[in-house]
Amino acid sequence: MRAPSFNLLSWLIAIAALLALPWLVTSDYYVNIASQVVIAAILALSLNLLIGFGGMISLGHAAYLGVAAYLSIYLTAHAGFGHLAGALIAIGATTVLAMLFGYLALRASGLGFLMITLALGQILWGVAYRWASLTGGDNGLGGLKRPHPFGLNLMDPAIFYYFALAFFGIALWCIARFVQSALGQSLQGTRDQPRRMRALGYNVWLIQWLSFVFAGFWGSVAGLLYAYYHQFVSPQTLHLTTSAETLLMVIAGGTGTLLGPVVGAALVVILKNVVSAYITRWLILLGVIFVVIVLFMPEGLVPGITRWVRSLRSRPRADKAADTPSIAKDSAR
Amino acid sequence: MTTPVLEVTGLYRFFGGLPAVRDVSMRIPAGERRLLLGPNGAGKTTFFNLIAGDFPPSQGEIRIFGQNVTRKSANQRTHLGMARTYQIITLFSKNTLLHNVVISLVGLREIRFNPWSDLRRQTPLWDEARATLALVGLEHLADRTVAETSYGERRRLEIAMALAQKPKLLLLDEPLAGLSADERQDVQRLLQSIPRDVTIVMIEHDMDVALAFADVITVMQHGQVVVEGSRADVVADPRTREVYLGH
Amino acid sequence: MNFWIIQGLNGLAFGSLLFILASGFSLIFGLMRIVNLSHGAYFMLGAYVGLSAIEAGVNFWIAILIGGGAICILGTVIERFILRRLNGQPLAQVLVTLGIAFIIADTCVWIWTGDPRPVPMPRELTGAFRVSNLAFPIYRLFVIGVAFALAAALWFLLERSRLGAMIRAGVDDLPMARAMGIRTSLLFSAVFCLGSALAGAGGVLAGPILSVYPGLDSDMLPLALVVVILGGVGSLLGAFVGSLIIGFIYSYGQALFPDLAYVILFLPMVLVLTLRPTGLFGRQAI
Numbered sequence: 001m002r003a004p005s006f007n008l009l010s011w012l013i014a015i016a017a018l019l020a021l022p023w024l025v026t027s028d029y030y031v032n033i034a035s036q037v038v039i040a041a042i043l044a045l046s047l048n049l050l051i052g053f054g055g056m057i058s059l060g061h062a063a064y065l066g067v068a069a070y071l072s073i074y075l076t077a078h079a080g081f082g083h084l085a086g087a088l089i090a091i092g093a094t095t096v097l098a099m100l101f102g103y104l105a106l107r108a109s110g111l112g113f114l115m116i117t118l119a120l121g122q123i124l125w126g127v128a129y130r131w132a133s134l135t136g137g138d139n140g141l142g143g144l145k146r147p148h149p150f151g152l153n154l155m156d157p158a159i160f161y162y163f164a165l166a167f168f169g170i171a172l173w174c175i176a177r178f179v180q181s182a183l184g185q186s187l188q189g190t191r192d193q194p195r196r197m198r199a200l201g202y203n204v205w206l207i208q209w210l211s212f213v214f215a216g217f218w219g220s221v222a223g224l225l226y227a228y229y230h231q232f233v234s235p236q237t238l239h240l241t242t243s244a245e246t247l248l249m250v251i252a253g254g255t256g257t258l259l260g261p262v263v264g265a266a267l268v269v270i271l272k273n274v275v276s277a278y279i280t281r282w283l284i285l286l287g288v289i290f291v292v293i294v295l296f297m298p299e300g301l302v303p304g305i306t307r308w309v310r311s312l313r314s315r316p317r318a319d320k321a322a323d324t325p326s327i328a329k330d331s332a333r
Numbered sequence: 334m335t336t337p338v339l340e341v342t343g344l345y346r347f348f349g350g351l352p353a354v355r356d357v358s359m360r361i362p363a364g365e366r367r368l369l370l371g372p373n374g375a376g377k378t379t380f381f382n383l384i385a386g387d388f389p390p391s392q393g394e395i396r397i398f399g400q401n402v403t404r405k406s407a408n409q410r411t412h413l414g415m416a417r418t419y420q421i422i423t424l425f426s427k428n429t430l431l432h433n434v435v436i437s438l439v440g441l442r443e444i445r446f447n448p449w450s451d452l453r454r455q456t457p458l459w460d461e462a463r464a465t466l467a468l469v470g471l472e473h474l475a476d477r478t479v480a481e482t483s484y485g486e487r488r489r490l491e492i493a494m495a496l497a498q499k500p501k502l503l504l505l506d507e508p509l510a511g512l513s514a515d516e517r518q519d520v521q522r523l524l525q526s527i528p529r530d531v532t533i534v535m536i537e538h539d540m541d542v543a544l545a546f547a548d549v550i551t552v553m554q555h556g557q558v559v560v561e562g563s564r565a566d567v568v569a570d571p572r573t574r575e576v577y578l579g580h
Numbered sequence: 581m582n583f584w585i586i587q588g589l590n591g592l593a594f595g596s597l598l599f600i601l602a603s604g605f606s607l608i609f610g611l612m613r614i615v616n617l618s619h620g621a622y623f624m625l626g627a628y629v630g631l632s633a634i635e636a637g638v639n640f641w642i643a644i645l646i647g648g649g650a651i652c653i654l655g656t657v658i659e660r661f662i663l664r665r666l667n668g669q670p671l672a673q674v675l676v677t678l679g680i681a682f683i684i685a686d687t688c689v690w691i692w693t694g695d696p697r698p699v700p701m702p703r704e705l706t707g708a709f710r711v712s713n714l715a716f717p718i719y720r721l722f723v724i725g726v727a728f729a730l731a732a733a734l735w736f737l738l739e740r741s742r743l744g745a746m747i748r749a750g751v752d753d754l755p756m757a758r759a760m761g762i763r764t765s766l767l768f769s770a771v772f773c774l775g776s777a778l779a780g781a782g783g784v785l786a787g788p789i790l791s792v793y794p795g796l797d798s799d800m801l802p803l804a805l806v807v808v809i810l811g812g813v814g815s816l817l818g819a820f821v822g823s824l825i826i827g828f829i830y831s832y833g834q835a836l837f838p839d840l841a842y843v844i845l846f847l848p849m850v851l852v853l854t855l856r857p858t859g860l861f862g863r864q865a866i
Contacts, residue, residue: 057671059678104850107857111615111670115805118617119849122802126842133839182439182455183448189425189436196423199385200440200494201411214448240798244678251675283686290679294672295665 018165022158031157037269038164039225042171044249044261046218051247052255053179054211055191056105057114059243060121063101064216066238068094068223070128070135073144073233083147090227091220098216102209121243128235140234144227154228164225171218176258178214187211241283245272248289336399338363338502338532339384344393346376346383353379354390355556361549363501364529368547369536370567372576376556377536378420381504384534385417386410397502412441416500418491420507420536424479430490431475434462437494465497469523485516492523503527505535509542517542544568552576582714587835588828593720593789595827596727600782601800602807603734603819604775610751610814611771613670614663617677619779620801621684626651626780627792628692631699640702648781655776659769681797689794699787719788726785730778731820738816747771751814803830806845810852812862821860 017024022031043065050056068090076086105116128135135141146154154160178184189197190204197204227233236242245268253264275282339361346354354376361367369377383390384397386407395403402410425433438458439445452458466472469489474482479490488508495503508524509517521542527533537543544550550567552560560570567573605619630647634640658680666672705722708715738744746767749757758764783792790796807826811818825848833841852859 057674104853107853111609111613111674112809114671114674115615116809116849116853119802119805119809120846122798123806123842123845125798126802126845127840130842131839177451178448180451180453181448182442182444182450182452183446185436185452186439186445192425192427193423195387196419196425196494197436197440198387198407199411199417200437200498201408202440202445203406203408210446210448240678241682244682247675281686281690283682284690287679287682287684287686290675290682291662294676294679295662 019162022161028157031161033269033273035157035161035164035229036273037266038161038168039222039229040246040249040269041262041265042168042225043219043222043246044253044265045171045175045258046215046222047246048250048255048261049175049178049187049211049215049218051250052257052260053184053191054187054208056109056208056212057247058105058117059114059240059247060101060105060117060119060124061215061219061246062238062240062242063121063124064094064098064219065223065226065242065246066128066233066235067097067124068220069227069230069233069237070141072224072227073141073231074134077143077145078141083149087147087224090224091217094220094223095213095217098213098219099209102212102216106205106208106212118240118243121238122240125235125238125240128238135235138235140232140236142232144231146228146231160229164229167221167225171221172258172262175218179258183207183210241286244290245286248286248293251293335363337361337396338365338398339534340396340399341384342394342396344380344383344395345391346379346388347391352556354383357393357553357556357558359551359558359561361532361534363532365532366546366548367532367534368543368550369534369553370543370550370573371553371559375553377553378506379556380553381417381506381534381536385415385504408440411498414501415504416495416498416502417504418495418506418508420510422484422487422491424487424490424494426479429476429478430466430471430482430486430493431459431462433479433490434465434493434497435459437497438462438465441498462497465493468496468526469493470519485512485519488512488516489520489523492520496527501531503531503533505533505537507536507538509537509539521546583835585714586716587831589716589720589724590835591828591831592824593723593827594831595824596724597782597786597789598800598803598807598827599727599820599823600730600778600785602804602811602823603730603816604778605804606808606811606814606816606819607747607771608775609808611747611754612663612768614772615670615674615677616772616775617674617801618658618681618684619677619775619804620797620799621681621688622651622655622776622779623783623786623800624792624797625654625684625688626783627699627787627796628688628697628783629780630784630787631692631697631792634700640700644781644784647784648777651780651783652773652777655779656769656773659772663772664765664768681801685794685797692792694794696791696793698791699784701788723785723789727823731816734816743767743770803845806849808859810848810859812859815859815861815863818859818861 021034025031025034043061046064047058047061050058050061071090071093072086075081075089076083081089101117101120104120105113108116129137131137146160148154149163152159152163154163186197186202186207190202190207194204226237249264249268250261251264252267253262254260272282275285337360339359341357341359344354344357345352357380369380371377382388384395386402386405386409390403393403394401397410397413397415400413402413425436428436435452435458438461439452444450444455463472463475466475469492471486471489471493474486479487482490488511492505492508505524509520512520517539524533524546535543535546544564547564550562550564551558552567552573554576559576560567560572562570601619601623605616608614608616626647629650630643633643633646638646662676663673666676701719705719708717709721738747746757746762749760749762750764750767754764803826807819807822810825811820811822826845829844829848830841833844837844
C-alpha cells in the first residue's frame with residue numbers, strides 16, 4: 001500500500017518529457033507508437049486495480065476495450081449518433097456490462113474468477129466473430145472518423161497524442177486517488193485478509209464489485225480511445241491474446257505499484273511493434289515471454305508476480321474458513 | 334428481564350456429515366464475562382465462527398442484542414456492535430500498526446465507500462487509532478509494520494483492532510495463546526481494563542487467567558455443552574474433571 | 581419436427597466432442613487444481629497431427645491413436661518438466677499453460693498455414709442412416725457412441741478401479757490422500773496424460789465434423805470452461821451433462837439464430853452462477 005515514491009521534481013520531469021515527446025521524436029511513426037502506449041497504459045492501469053490492488057486475476061479485460069470500441073464505432077459510424085453521444089453511450093453501456101460480468105465473476109474467487117472472466121471474454125469474442133450482420137465478423141468494423149473536439153484536428157498524430165495523453169493523465173489521477181482512498185485501501189485489505197475485513201464490518205463482495213466496475217469503466221475509456229486511434233476494430237481486440245497482453249503489461253511492470261503497468265505498457269507495445277517489423281510470429285514470442293517470466297524470473301525482474309503468486313499460495317493457511325480457492329477448502333477444517 | 338446480548342438456541346453445524354457443534358444453547362446477559370473451556374476440537378472456535386457469521390449454522394438461531402442475525406453476514410453483525418479477535422493472528426502484515434487500526438476504524442464508517450478523498454488525510458481517524466494503540470501499550474510502535482513486531486505485540490494489536498470499534502460484544506479467541514508470562518500479565522491487565530458494559534466471550538486455555546477473569550464458564554466437548562455455571566460450580570463439577578482428565 | 585430431431589442429433593454430436601475435451605479438463609482441474617489453458621490448443625494440435633498422419637497415408641483409426649499419443653507425450657512432458665516445478669502455485673501454472681497455448685497455436689499456423697483443412701472421414705463411416713424420411717450421418721452417430729462409451733469407461737475407471745479410488749480421494753481431499761500414502765505425483769502424471777490424450781484424440785475425431793482451422797482452440801477452450809462452470813469442478817457427471825447442454829444450446833442456437841449462437845451461451849452461465857455457484861453437480865464453488 002505504499003504511495004508512489006515520486007517526488008515533485010521527478011513528476012515534473014516526467015510530465016515535461018511526455019509533453020515534449022512529439023518534438024523529441026520527430027517522426028509520426030514514433031508519435032503514433034506513443035499514442036498506442038498511452039492508450040494501452042490506461043487499460044493496464046485499470047487491470048492492475050483488479051490484479052495488483054484487488055488480487056483478482058482477470059483474463060477477460062479485453063472485453064471492456066473491445067466492447068467500448070465496437071459500440072462507439074457502431075453508434076457513430078453506422079447508427080447515426082453524434083461523436084459525443086456515441087462515446088457516452090459506449091462508455092456507459094460497457095460499464096453496465098462490467099457490472100454484469102463483475103457480478104458473475106465474483107460468484108467465485110481465485111481460479112474460478114479467472115476461469116469465468118476468461119469464458120465471458122471469449123464468448124464476447126465469439127459474438128463479435130459470428131454476429132457478422134452487426135459487427136462485420138472477421139472483417140471488423142470501420143468507418144469511424146476521428147472527432148474534432150474544440151476544433152482540434154485529431155487526424156494530426158501529435159494532436160491525437162495530446163488528446164490521449166490528457167485522458168491518460170485524468171485516468172492516472174483518478175486511479176491514484178482511488179488507491180489512496182478509503183475504498184481503495186479497503187480493496188487492498190480484501191486482497192490480503194478477506195476474512196478479517198468481513199469481521200471488521202466491510203462488505204468484501206461489494207468492495208470487489210465496485211472496484212471491478214471502476215476498472216471496467218477505465219477499460220472502456222481505453223476502448224474509446226482505441227477506436228479513435230485505429231478507426232477500426234476487429235474480433236482480435238476482444239480476443240484472449242489482448243487480455244493476455246494487458247496482463248503481461250501489468251506483471252512485467254510490477255503489480256501493486258501505481259506506475260508499474262505504465263512501464264509495462266510501454267515495454268509490451270514497443271516490443272510488439274519492433275518485433276512485428278521483423279517477424280510475424282508475435283504470438284509465439286508472447287507465449288515464450290509468459291513461460292520464461294513464470295519459470296525463470298519470478299523473483300528478480302518482476303517483483304510483483306511472485307508476490308501475488310505467493311500470496312495465493314499462503315492464503316489457505318492464513319485464511320482457512322473462507323475464500324480459499326484451493327481444493328483444500330473442505331479439508332482445512 | 335432484559336434482553337441478553339447474545340442468545341443462541343439449538344445451534345448445529347455439520348462439516349461433511351460430522352457435527353462440529355451440536356445443539357448448543359446459550360444466553361449471555363449484558364456485561365457478563367463468559368469463558369468457553371474445552372479440549373482442542375471441542376467446537377469452540379467453530380462456535381465463535383458461527384456467532385461471528387463466517388458461515389451459517391446448519392440449524393438453530395443466533396440473536397445478538399435481541400436481533401435475529403442467523404442469516405446475516407459477518408459484516409452486518411459487526412455493524413450491530415460485535416467485534417472479534419482470531420486465534421491465528423490475522424493482520425495486515427505489510428502495513429503499519431497504525432494503518433491496521435485505521436482500517437478497523439474505517440470498517441464502521443461511511444467513508445469506507447469513498448473512492449476519492451485521501452485516507453491519509455483523515456487526521457481524526459489516525460489520532461483515534463493512535464489513542465487505541467496507546468490503550469494497549471503499542472503507541473511507540475505505531476509506525477512499524479506488523480512484520481517488524483514481536484508475536485506478543487501482534488496479539489495485543491489483535492485486541493486493539495477489536496477494541497477500536499468500541500464493541501458492546503467482544504469475542505476473544507485465545508487472546509493469551511503463545512505469550513510469555515510477562516506478556517500474559519500485560520494482556521490480562523488490558524482485558525481487565527475493558528469497561529464492564531462490554532460483554533466478553535472468551536476462549537482460553539490458561540486456566541489461572543481465565544478463571545480469574547470469568548463470571549460464568551461453559552465447558553464444551555465434542556461440540557456440545559457439558560457443564561455451565563459459576564466458577565466454583567464448574568470447578569467442582571465431576572464432569573469438568575472428566576472432560577479434562579480423560580474418559 | 582424433422583428440424584428438431586436433426587438439430588438435436590447435431591447438438592448431441594457436438595456435445596459429445598465437447599465431453600471428450602471437457603472431461604479431461606475437468607479431471608485435471610478437479611484433481612490438480614490446474615486450469616489447463618492449453619487444453620484447447622491440445623485439441624487443435626491433435627487434429628492437425630491426425631490430419632498430417634492421414635495425408636501421409638495412415639488409416640483414420642491409427643491417426644486417432646497418433647494424434648492422441650502425440651498430445652499425450654507432449655502433455656506429460658509439460659506436466660513433468662514445467663507444471664511440476666510450479667507445484668503449489670496455481671496462478672503461475674495458469675500463466676504457463678496460457679503461454680504454451682499461444683506457442684502451440686502460432687506454431688500450428690506456421691506449419692499448417694491459416695486455411696481451414698477438412699479432415700477426411702473414414703470410408704466405412706460415410707453415408708447416412710435412414711429412418712423414414714430422416715437421414716442421420718453415420719459418422720455423427722459414431723461420435724455420439726464414442727462419447728457415451730468414454731463416459732461409461734471413465735465412470736468405471738473412477739468408481740470401480742483402484743486408480744479411480746485414488747483419483748476420487750485426491751479430488752476430495754488432496755492432503756489426506758497424500759497422508760494415506762497415495763503417490764500423488766504419479767497420479768497427477770496419469771491424469772494429465774489421460775486428459776491430454778483425450779484432448780488430442782478428440783481433436784482428430786472432431787476433424788471430419790468441425791474441420792481444423794486456426795482458432796479452433798479459441799473456439800473450444802471457452803466452451804470447455806463453460807462446461808466446467810456449469811457442471812461443477814471435478815465432476816464427471818457434471819462434465820457430461822454440461823457438455824450435452826452446451827451442445828444442444830449451441831446447435832439449436834446456430835440453426836435458429838445463427839448470429840446469436842454465442843450470445844445464448846451466456847444464459848446457462850448466468851443462471852448457474854446466480855442460482856448454484858457450485859455448478860450443477862459440484863460440491864464446492866469453483
